[in-house]
Amino acid sequence: KQEVTQIPAALSVPEGENLVLNCSFTDSAIYNLQWFRQDPGKGLTSLLLIQSSQREQTSGRLNASLDKSSGRSTLYIAASQPGDSATYLCAVTSGTYKYIFGTGTRLKVLA
């Protein structure tokens, strides 16, 4: 059974710092890994999707990497801003197309 874990569970950093969020999964037989952002009381905003054949994806200040063999992904956020404060979720999919979500990292960027 696929399990997805995110470390740390919560993170508080001063504005301007570069930071790394971690996601690990137990079954490497995945199709995709996707990173989402969720603001309090809101739905999901897709940030980056990495196919199983890819190693990384970039969008603006965000960079996500994938190492399938080790069951890990990282989300790198450069020059963090208070507006980046949110919960970040990673999710993996397999042949059944089901998304298995991680436990989430609550990020707070202090002005």
Added chain:
Amino acid sequence: GAVVSQHPSWVICKSGTSVKIECRSLDFQATTMFWYRQFPKQSLMLMATSNEGSKATYEQGVEKDKFLINHASLTLSTLTVTSAHPEDSSFYICSARESTGSTYNEQFFGPGTRLTVL
């Protein structure tokens, strides 16, 4: 990009009543839709997979008679919480996968429905 809507965005109901939540794919056809629930400060948990024209597949521990799912068309799936109780209060989110079989197998998520049962 593909858009998924949910209605209502929030609902408050009395204990014992039933509540229907709609999930629509606005600009694409979705053979498969998924329903998730999220408790406060927790992650999303898959409840069921909704397939157009057939019965939904429920995850272990989810009562199919409690959470009725209907996927009557390629753009609409509904989740009905029957005889709702306070413990059913949660944030319900749906997602939809394009029928054409996206190369990326990407799903698109709705904005969620917050259910509060008094």
